[in-house]
Amino acid sequence: xxxAVAIQRGxxxxxxxxxxxxxxxxxxxxxxxxxxxxxxxxxxxxxxxxERGSVKFTHSA
Numbered sequence: 140x141x142x143a144v145a146i147q148r149g150x151x152x153x154x155x156x157x158x159x160x161x162x163x164x165x166x167x168x169x170x171x172x173x174x175x176x177x178x179x180x181x182x183x184x185x186x187x188x189x190e191r192g193s194v195k196f197t198h199s200a
Contacts, residue, residue, distance in 0.1 A: 140190055145172040152179050154192070163192035 143157045147169040154162045154177050165188065167181040177188045180200050187196040 141174040142172055142177060142190055143174075145169055145177045152177065154188075162190065163188070165192070 140156050140162070142162065143155050143159070145152055145154045150166055152165045152167060152169045154164070154172070156162050165177070165179045165181075165186070167179040167186070170178040170180050170185055172178065175190060176195065179186050179188065183200050184197055185200050186194055189195050
């Protein structure tokens, strides 16, 4: 499964697969995505999540 799109809705980021199913949601500000990762800013930290919503990396914003 890969990430088709990530969309900011209010204070949440919704991540969808190719079948338009929600893979996961995260609270924060969307800072970009690829087919394998989503970057979400929460406070002064940017979290990089994989296709399953697990944290891969973090760094200061």
